[in-house]
Amino acid sequence: xxxxxxxxxxxxxxxxxxxxxxxxxxxxxxxxxxxxxxxxxxxxxxxxxxxxxxxxxxxxxxxxxxxxxxxxxxxxxxxxxxxxxxxxxxxxxxxxxxxxxxxxxxxxxxxxxxxxxxxxxxxxxxxxxxxxxxxxxxxxxxxxxxxxxxxxxxxxxxxxxxxxxxxxxxxxxxxxxxxxxxxxxxxxxxxxxxxxxxxxxxxxxxxxxxxxxxxxxxxxxxxxxxxxxxxxxxxxxxxxxxxxxxxxxxxxxxxxxxxxxxxxxxxxxxxxxxxxxxxxxxxxxxxxxxxxxxxxxxxxxxxxxxxxxxxxxxxxxxxxxxxxxxxxxxxxxxxxxxxxxxxxxxxxxxxxxxxxxxxxxxxxxxxxxxxx
Numbered sequence: 001x002x003x004x005x006x007x008x009x010x011x012x013x014x015x016x017x018x019x020x021x022x023x024x025x026x027x028x029x030x031x032x033x034x035x036x037x038x039x040x041x042x043x044x045x046x047x048x049x050x051x052x053x054x055x056x057x058x059x060x061x062x063x064x065x066x067x068x069x070x071x072x073x074x075x076x077x078x079x080x081x082x083x084x085x086x087x088x089x090x091x092x093x094x095x096x097x098x099x100x101x102x103x104x105x106x107x108x109x110x111x112x113x114x115x116x117x118x119x120x121x122x123x124x125x126x127x128x129x130x131x132x133x134x135x136x137x138x139x140x141x142x143x144x145x146x147x148x149x150x151x152x153x154x155x156x157x158x159x160x161x162x163x164x165x166x167x168x169x170x171x172x173x174x175x176x177x178x179x180x181x182x183x184x185x186x187x188x189x190x191x192x193x194x195x196x197x198x199x200x201x202x203x204x205x206x207x208x209x210x211x212x213x214x215x216x217x218x219x220x221x222x223x224x225x226x227x228x229x230x231x232x233x234x235x236x237x238x239x240x241x242x243x244x245x246x247x248x249x250x251x252x253x254x255x256x257x258x259x260x261x262x263x264x265x266x267x268x269x270x271x272x273x274x275x276x277x278x279x280x281x282x283x284x285x286x287x288x289x290x291x292x293x294x295x296x297x298x299x300x301x302x303x304x305x306x307x308x309x310x311x312x313x314x315x316x317x318x319x320x321x322x323x324x325x326x327x328x329x330x331x332x333x334x335x336x337x338x339x340x341x342x343x344x345x346x347x348x349x350x351x352x353x354x355x356x357x358x359x360x361x362x363x364x365x366x367x368x369x370x371x372x
Contacts, residue, residue, distance in 0.1 A: 008202075011127060011154060011243050011270065018272050019125050122282050126273045127154040129242055130289070133165060133255065134264040144264065149290040153273075154243035156285055158199055158206050162237065162255075164286045169261050171370035178366040181309070181329065181358075187368070190258055197257035199237060199265065202246050203230065206237040216259060296371050299325035301332065312365040323369060333366075334358040 038048050129152050135145040152161055170191035173184045196213040199206040205217035221232045247253075253265045273280075279287060297307045300322050307323035314322060316332055324332075336358065 008246055008248055009270065010246050011129075014270065015125060015127050015154065015243065015272070022272070120281055120283050122153065122273055122280050123155065124273055124275070127243065127270055128152070128273055128278060129154070129267055130269040131161065131286075132266045132268050135292075135295070136167060136169060137262045137264065145292070145295065147263070147292055148288060149268075150286045151279075151289050152242055152286040153282070154241065155282075156242055158237035158240050158242065159208055159210065161286050162197055162199075162208060162257075164288065165255070165257075165263075166291075167257070167261060167263070168370045169258055173368040173370075176365055176367060177309075178360060178364055181326075181366060184368050194258050196259075197255070200232075200254040200256070201265075202248075202253075204233040204235060206235050206240055208238065209236045210238055216256070297323050297369070299323065299328050301325070301328035306371055307369055310367045310369045312367070314364045315362060329366070330358060333361055333364060335361050 041048070043051070131150045131152055132146060133148045133150075135147045137144075147167075148165065150161060150164065170189065172190045173187040174190060174193055175184075175187045177184050177187070195208070195211055196216045197208045198217045200217075200220075205220060207213070207215050207217050209215065215234070217232075217234060221234065224230055224232050247267050247270075249267055249269065251266065253267075255263045255265045279285070299305050299307050300317070300319070301324055305325035305327065308326050309324050309329050310321045311317060311324055311329065311333070312321045314320065314333065
């Protein structure tokens with residue numbers, strides 16, 4: 001279902017109204033497809049049989065479609081003009097660069113073939129919502145960039161969606177690593193250090209209070225009262241299901257984590273669970289439907305590899321801070337440390353090759369930069 005932005009939908013009421021409009025066997029899996037179609041169309045037996053014969057796959061003639069495929073796959077590049085050659089190249093299907101959504105549909109088809117156990121089966125009737133999240137909001141971006149699309153059940157808790165959301169800022173390692181860049185591997189990440197977060201949906205703040213997390217929405221509630229905007233209600237996301245929400249389709253809501261990392265959240269559609277086409281494995285939800293490749297920052301030195309480090313106070317950099325990859329950082333900012341005779345006796349040749357000790361060439365600061 002998609003509606004106007006101003007239309008507030010009570011999801012529980014939506015489910016009850018749709019249940020009243022469908023047949024009793026709608027949520028039954030592995031039912032007779034022909035009988036279901038016949039009941040939906042409400043056709044006489046004779047008319048339905050004629051329709052079934054007309055739609056027989058044996059009547060399909062693949063010669064015309066095969067002719068189009070052969071014109072793309074079988075061509076002689078030497079006897080074609082350059083323009084025709086390019087047209088044939090770019091109309092070929094590229095399996096390596098398939099969108100995530102195509103791969104999602106293939107995986108979903110495999111999931112639908114599996115027969116779920118009773119404990120892992122969706123407790124019908126239920127609804128499925130499509131949820132879209134944006135990249136972290138940044139005033140420097142000229143237009144909004146979308147990050148992930150999810151399918152969630154009405155019986156899913158809000159915290160289950162929060163656990164599936166990925167953000168490159170979650171993977172940033174905490175600390176300053178100029179003395180030993182290799183120590184970044186054992187450093188804690190932002191998501192391990194700051195676990196709190198909240199959804200802001202229809203003037204209600206749903207906080208993640210698991211693991212003794214702090215209520216970071218308290219500042220927002222006080223700000224709303226001081227500015228006389230209104231009083232915002234506060235609930236916990238681990239005790240709130242999506243079916244309990246009142247939402248607007250296409251209306252922008254907010255997801256905040258790490259204190260001030262904000263993402264727009266939009267519900268794009270809501271529908272009943274369809275046993276014949278939807279995944280019936282409850283444990284697979286929320287399902288990642290689509291994910292954009294994101295915007296990557298390349299190394300400002302070689303411009304070939306993705307940046308991994310933010311370097312400050314570098315005398316070699318034109319801009320401060322600057323973004324560098326692992327190789328360029330070590331080649332431009334470090335020297336091989338000279339070893340004493342005693343150290344050379346203790347370290348064997350294999351360790352010398354694999355564990356080269358580096359020392360800073362001058363004073364600077366290095367911080368981890370994560371990209372997904």
